[in-house]
Amino acid sequence: MNHEPRLQQHVDQHPYPLLFATISGAHLYGFPSPDSDFDLRGVHVLPVEEVVGLTTGPETVEKSGVYDGLELDLVTHDVKKFFSLMLKKNGYVLEQVLSPLVVQSSPAHQRLGELAAGCVTRHHAHHYLGFAANQWKLFAQEEPPRVKPLLYVYRVLLTGIHLMRTGEIEANLGRLNESFRLPQLPELIQQKIEGPEKGTLDQADITFHQREYDRLIAELEAAYAESKLPETASAAEALNSLLIEVRVG
Structure with missing residues (x-):
């Protein structure tokens, strides 16, 4: 896909081989502002000697800052x-694997995408309920309230409901709203896309959004209770085999 070309150099400069690198955050969710940063997420492969030795390599590698304006x-x-x-109730990592905004891929990444469905359980609802609660708290305590955390609240709740009903991960708020049809979302998304990353709501109807938040929380809880998704992940053995293949291959 076409993406910000300057991202590639940071992928190329990574100290370890990458299974994949994808774009997450506001770009994935469908409401980046002109000044939004790029959230790049991925998987690196430590060499065997940095796994089995007394001195082990980093489980997590992080890099943040402004580089040539990026x-x-x-x-x-x-x-x-x-x-x-992936084998825990962590929807965030599944969204990264399945992100269509791909900077770097590999055959193992393609295999992960195939295995992602076997990692989904009905208990992923707890991930989205908790994430939504945190974002709502952030939105409600700020003065003036910002557009971004409010959109995150809606995005998280609609993703969770959609997942419980269909078993499919969908992180783009605009596409989600094609079926949910919440009339308040197009204007909020447009305001975020056209305005600054920390843009505020001129006249936030907190009472209205509170009712919508409570309603969607109840809808997600009901979808969880009625979900036909499995109780546990089924992909553990396949992931273990892929891990061995990637590590020693």
């Missing part, structure tokens, strides 16, 4: 740590 936040996890996170 504001970047890059985080990668070693393959073992990332695969372990």
Whole structure:
């Protein structure tokens, strides 16, 4: 896909081989501001000698700052740590694997995309409920309230409801709203896209958004209770085999 070309050099400069690097954050969610930073997420592979020796390599590599005008936040996890996170109720890492905004890929990344469905359980609802609660608290306590955390609240809740109902990960708020049809979202998304990253709401109807938040929380809880998704992940054995293949291959 076409992406910010300056991202590639940071991928190329990574100290370890990468299984993949994808774009997350506001760009993935469908509401980047002109001054939004790029959230780059991925998986690196530590060499065997940095895994089995007394001195081990970093499970997580982070890089953030402004580079030639590009504001970047890059985080990668070693393959073992990332695969372990995939087997927990962590929707965030599944969104990274399945992000269509791909900077670097590999056959192992393609395999991870195939295995992601076997990592989804009905208990991923707890991830989205907790994430939404944190974002709502952030939105409600700020004065004046900002557009970004409010959009994160809606994005997280709609992603969670959609996942419970369909078993599919969808992180783009605009595409989600094609089925949810919440009339307040197009204007909020447009304001975020056209305005600054820390843009505020001129006249935030907190009462209205509070009702919508409570309603969608209840809808996600109901979707969780009614979900036919499995209780546990089924992809553990396949992920273990892929980990061995990647590490020693």
